[in-house]
Amino acid sequence: MTDVSEASAPVPLTEERRIVTAIPGPKSRALHERRLAVVAAGVSSALPVYIERAHGAILVDVDGNQFIDLGAGIGVTTIGHTDEAVVSAASAQLAQVTHTAFGITPYEPYVRVAELLAEHTPGDHAKKSLLVNSGAEAVENGVKIARKFTGRRGVAVLDHAFHGRTNLAMTMTFKSMPYKAGFGPFAPEVYRAPGSYPFRDGLSGTEAAAHTIAYLEKTVGPSDLACLVVEPIQGEGGFMVPADGYLPALQEWCSTHGIVFIADEIQSGMGRTGRYFASEHFGLVPDLVLTAKGIAGGLPLAGVTGRSEIMDAAHAGGLGGTFGGNPVSCAAAIAVFERIEQHNLLAEAQRIEATLKPELLNLQQKYGVIGDVRGIGAMLAIELVEPGSTTPLPEAVNSIVAFAAQQGVLLLSAGTWGNVLRFLPSLAISDDLLGQAVRVLDDALAAL
Structure with a gap:
C-alpha cells in the first residue's frame, strides 16, 4: 500500500530547468480560472504559471515545471529565492x-x-x-x-x-x-x-x-x-x-x-x-x-x-x-x-556581467534586431529594433518572452516602447544556468 504522504510529496527542487507539461499546465490553468473570478483585472501577470516553490534561481510551478528565473521578482530576490539565512x-x-x-x-x-x-x-x-x-x-x-x-x-x-x-x-x-x-x-x-x-x-x-x-x-x-x-x-x-x-x-x-x-x-x-x-x-x-x-x-x-x-x-x-x-x-x-x-555577493554580480554580457554581445553580432546591449553587473538588457535603425520592435520582445517560457526560461520585458529584454537574475544563479538561458534566447531570436 502506498503511503499517502509519500505519494503527495513534491518532486525535489534541483538546479535545472525542467518542463513536464504544457505551459501553462493544467493546475495553473485551473488556478487562473479561479483568479479571473476574484482578482481585479488590472492586476495582470506576464506569465500565468502559478509558482509553488522557489530556491536560488529556480521557480517551480504547481504542475512541477521548473524555470530559470531571470527576473528575480523584478529585482527583489537579488540574493536568491528562499535564501537560508533570510x-x-x-x-x-x-x-x-x-x-x-x-x-x-x-x-x-x-x-x-x-x-x-x-x-x-x-x-x-x-x-x-x-x-x-x-x-x-x-x-x-x-x-x-x-x-x-x-x-x-x-x-x-x-x-x-x-x-x-x-x-x-x-x-x-x-x-x-x-x-x-x-x-x-x-x-x-x-x-x-x-x-x-x-x-x-x-x-x-x-x-x-x-x-x-x-x-x-x-x-x-x-x-x-x-x-x-x-x-x-x-x-x-x-x-x-x-x-x-x-x-x-x-x-x-x-x-x-x-x-x-x-x-x-x-x-x-x-x-x-x-x-x-x-x-x-x-x-x-x-x-x-x-x-x-x-x-x-x-x-x-x-x-x-x-x-x-x-x-x-x-x-x-x-x-x-x-x-x-x-x-x-x-x-x-x-x-x-x-x-x-x-559571501562577497558584489563579486557575484560582477561574475554575472562577465559571463552574460559577452554572450549578449555575441548575439548582437549574429542578429541585426539587437540594436543595443547595455547595463552593469546583474542588471543587463538588450534593445530590439528594426535592423539598422532605432525603430522599436516590441512584437519581437513579446515573441521571445513567450518562446522562452515554453522552454523553461522566465524573461522580463521593459522599455518605454516595450522593446527591451531585461536580465535581472539573482546573484545565486550559476554560469551553467546562464548558459542554458542564453541558448534558449539564441533559439528564440532565430525563430523570429
Missing part, C-alpha cells in the same frame, strides 16, 4: 515579535537596518533613515522630506523614468500606458526633462546634462525646485546607463541651487550592479537614497536614507506608517546585508 532570520523574528508599530513602541531591528543603510549608502556624512513598505512609498516620502527641507514644491524627473503607481509616483513616471492612463488627476508641480539615452540621443554626458539643465531652467527655474529624482540606471524605462559625466553634472547643478538630489535605487541598489548602489559607479553622493526591492530578500521593506539635516527637517509624527519597518522584514534585511558581506 528564511532563518525572518522565522526567528516571526516567533518573537511580528508587529508593534515602530511609531508606538520601537524595536532593535529597525534601528539596525538604519545603521546598515547609513554605513553602505554613498558618502561618509551623517545619515538617518525612514523605513516604509514599498518603493512607491519611499519615493513619496523622499519628495515629502525634500519639500519640507527646502520649503519648495517643484519636483523634477527625467524622461523614461518609472517611480511607482501611487498618485505622486505615477505622476513622476514617464509612461502613460499602463501606469497612468485614466487614473488622473495627477499630482501638481512635477516637471519632466529629457535625460541621457546614449543609444538614441548620441549625446555625450556633458551635452545631455546641458540639455536637461537648460530645459529645467527654462520650464520651472531652479529656485522653485525642491528635488531632482533620478534612477542612476533607469529600470522600467529600459535599463539605460547614462553617458559618462551626465549624473555628476546634474548633481553639481543641484548642489549649486540648493536642490535635493535624490537617487532612486529601488531597482539598481542592494548589490545588483556589483556595488551596493549604482550611484557608486558614477561617483555620486546623493542627498537622499531610496531603497526597496532587494533589501529584504522578498519581504516588503523600503527606505529613505539621507543627510541627517535633510531627514530631520520633518517634524515629529510627520513621517511613519503602521507597517513601515515591520520587524520581520527588518530581520530579513539584516540577513541580506550580512549575506552580501559574508
Whole structure:
C-alpha cells in the first residue's frame, strides 16, 4: 500500500530547468480560472504559471515545471529565492515579535537596518533613515522630506523614468500606458526633462546634462525646485546607463541651487550592479537614497536614507506608517546585508556581467534586431529594433518572452516602447544556468 504522504510529496527542487507539461499546465490553468473570478483585472501577470516553490534561481510551478528565473521578482530576490539565512532570520523574528508599530513602541531591528543603510549608502556624512513598505512609498516620502527641507514644491524627473503607481509616483513616471492612463488627476508641480539615452540621443554626458539643465531652467527655474529624482540606471524605462559625466553634472547643478538630489535605487541598489548602489559607479553622493526591492530578500521593506539635516527637517509624527519597518522584514534585511558581506555577493554580480554580457554581445553580432546591449553587473538588457535603425520592435520582445517560457526560461520585458529584454537574475544563479538561458534566447531570436 502506498503511503499517502509519500505519494503527495513534491518532486525535489534541483538546479535545472525542467518542463513536464504544457505551459501553462493544467493546475495553473485551473488556478487562473479561479483568479479571473476574484482578482481585479488590472492586476495582470506576464506569465500565468502559478509558482509553488522557489530556491536560488529556480521557480517551480504547481504542475512541477521548473524555470530559470531571470527576473528575480523584478529585482527583489537579488540574493536568491528562499535564501537560508533570510528564511532563518525572518522565522526567528516571526516567533518573537511580528508587529508593534515602530511609531508606538520601537524595536532593535529597525534601528539596525538604519545603521546598515547609513554605513553602505554613498558618502561618509551623517545619515538617518525612514523605513516604509514599498518603493512607491519611499519615493513619496523622499519628495515629502525634500519639500519640507527646502520649503519648495517643484519636483523634477527625467524622461523614461518609472517611480511607482501611487498618485505622486505615477505622476513622476514617464509612461502613460499602463501606469497612468485614466487614473488622473495627477499630482501638481512635477516637471519632466529629457535625460541621457546614449543609444538614441548620441549625446555625450556633458551635452545631455546641458540639455536637461537648460530645459529645467527654462520650464520651472531652479529656485522653485525642491528635488531632482533620478534612477542612476533607469529600470522600467529600459535599463539605460547614462553617458559618462551626465549624473555628476546634474548633481553639481543641484548642489549649486540648493536642490535635493535624490537617487532612486529601488531597482539598481542592494548589490545588483556589483556595488551596493549604482550611484557608486558614477561617483555620486546623493542627498537622499531610496531603497526597496532587494533589501529584504522578498519581504516588503523600503527606505529613505539621507543627510541627517535633510531627514530631520520633518517634524515629529510627520513621517511613519503602521507597517513601515515591520520587524520581520527588518530581520530579513539584516540577513541580506550580512549575506552580501559574508559571501562577497558584489563579486557575484560582477561574475554575472562577465559571463552574460559577452554572450549578449555575441548575439548582437549574429542578429541585426539587437540594436543595443547595455547595463552593469546583474542588471543587463538588450534593445530590439528594426535592423539598422532605432525603430522599436516590441512584437519581437513579446515573441521571445513567450518562446522562452515554453522552454523553461522566465524573461522580463521593459522599455518605454516595450522593446527591451531585461536580465535581472539573482546573484545565486550559476554560469551553467546562464548558459542554458542564453541558448534558449539564441533559439528564440532565430525563430523570429
